[in-house]
Amino acid sequence: MFRQVTRSAALVILLAMTAACASTGGPPPPPPQTVRSGADTAPADLQLVCANAVAIELNTNPDKTLPISSVKAQGESYQVTVAADQRQANCFVTADGVVQSIVPL
Amino acid sequence: MATFNLRRANGKRFLIAIIAAASILAPVGAAVSQEGQGQETQIFDASTREWVPYTDWRAYEYYRANGHVPAAFQRQIVDFRTTERPGTIIIDGDRHYLYYVLPDLKAIRYGIGVGRDGFGWAGIVNVGRKQEWPTWIPPKEMVERDPEAAKWAGGMPGGPDNPLGAAAMYLYAGGKDTIFRIHGTNQPWTIGLNISSGCIRLNNEDIRDLFSRVEVGAKVIVLMQGASLYRGV
Numbered sequence: 001m002f003r004q005v006t007r008s009a010a011l012v013i014l015l016a017m018t019a020a021c022a023s024t025g026g027p028p029p030p031p032p033q034t035v036r037s038g039a040d041t042a043p044a045d046l047q048l049v050c051a052n053a054v055a056i057e058l059n060t061n062p063d064k065t066l067p068i069s070s071v072k073a074q075g076e077s078y079q080v081t082v083a084a085d086q087r088q089a090n091c092f093v094t095a096d097g098v099v100q101s102i103v104p105l
Numbered sequence: 106m107a108t109f110n111l112r113r114a115n116g117k118r119f120l121i122a123i124i125a126a127a128s129i130l131a132p133v134g135a136a137v138s139q140e141g142q143g144q145e146t147q148i149f150d151a152s153t154r155e156w157v158p159y160t161d162w163r164a165y166e167y168y169r170a171n172g173h174v175p176a177a178f179q180r181q182i183v184d185f186r187t188t189e190r191p192g193t194i195i196i197d198g199d200r201h202y203l204y205y206v207l208p209d210l211k212a213i214r215y216g217i218g219v220g221r222d223g224f225g226w227a228g229i230v231n232v233g234r235k236q237e238w239p240t241w242i243p244p245k246e247m248v249e250r251d252p253e254a255a256k257w258a259g260g261m262p263g264g265p266d267n268p269l270g271a272a273a274m275y276l277y278a279g280g281k282d283t284i285f286r287i288h289g290t291n292q293p294w295t296i297g298l299n300i301s302s303g304c305i306r307l308n309n310e311d312i313r314d315l316f317s318r319v320e321v322g323a324k325v326i327v328l329m330q331g332a333s334l335y336r337g338v
Binding site for chain 2 (some may be wrong): 033034035036037038039041043044045046047048049052063064065066067068069070083097
């Protein structure tokens with residue numbers, strides 16, 4: 001009788017250990033950054049890459065060419081709207097800083 | 106991770122501080138449309154494992170518990186791909202960062218506080234002048250409603266209690282003062298928030314560091330999604 005109880009207890013412990021090993025290991029780790037912007041605007045350097053490209057494309061004064069809005073586009077690219085003097089253009093730039101296209105508005 | 110339980114005593118002091126902070130340069134902001142504002146910052150709450158708004162209260166509690174702002178808002182050197190000259194200042198009001206451009210596609214990134222709802226602006230300006238421990242002159246409206254501010258109607262001398270902090274850089278457009286400044290603060294927990302009346306604030310250690318690097322005349326590019334006031338463009 002005692003041997004049966006001991007064997008059952010050992011089995012329960014073994015199952016518990018197995019279950020623990022088979023679990024997912026608890027909640028996922030926290031993200032590397034603990035704060036973030038609530039908006040998906042393009043990083044500042046990418047916005048300026050677009051401003052520079054638009055100034056060249058539209059032949060406008062770079063000191064009067066300013067990104068005014070941006071949004072995440074397909075994949076890791078961004079659409080940046082740039083105001084240049086009295087004109088505007090949409091610029092599509094990858095996360096690596098490569099300008100894909102410029103579309104005057 | 107900070108706890109977010111606010112104690113009453115601290116809350117009252119905090120509320121007074123927030124009201125004072127929000128009142129700085131109120132007339133400046135009055136000229137701005139009610140549409141422009143920075144994007145809201147979010148913080149990861151480890152207890153619920155969710156992203157939650159980084160409100161004034163949470164920012165205050167985080168700072169009180171940790172003695173500093175979140176790591177993302179602390180001064181650091183980052184990669185920065187730009188053709189702008191070293192010495193240029195780039196302000197990303199949406200993400201609450203100020204970049205000081207270095208050579209070799211690098212920049213120093215500082216955490217900032219920006220204009221609250223309706224007080225955001227964008228543009229291309231320059232540093233017209235610099236001042237350590239600047240005098241703060243409360244706006245007329247604040248003097249009229251706040252006896253504490255009325256004491257300083259003639260100007261509050263620079264010092265640790267001065268809301269402009271350890272230094273200020275005065276932003277000019279077309280040779281004229283925009284009335285916007287990059288300045289320090291006596292409320293370091295406000296970094297990462299939309300809280301000012303259009304000025305850009307850094308903690309005092311950071312404004313000292315930036316002040317020592319920036320030259321009068323430096324170009325300043327201010328990016329702000331949805332800004333309805335533009336200066337210098």
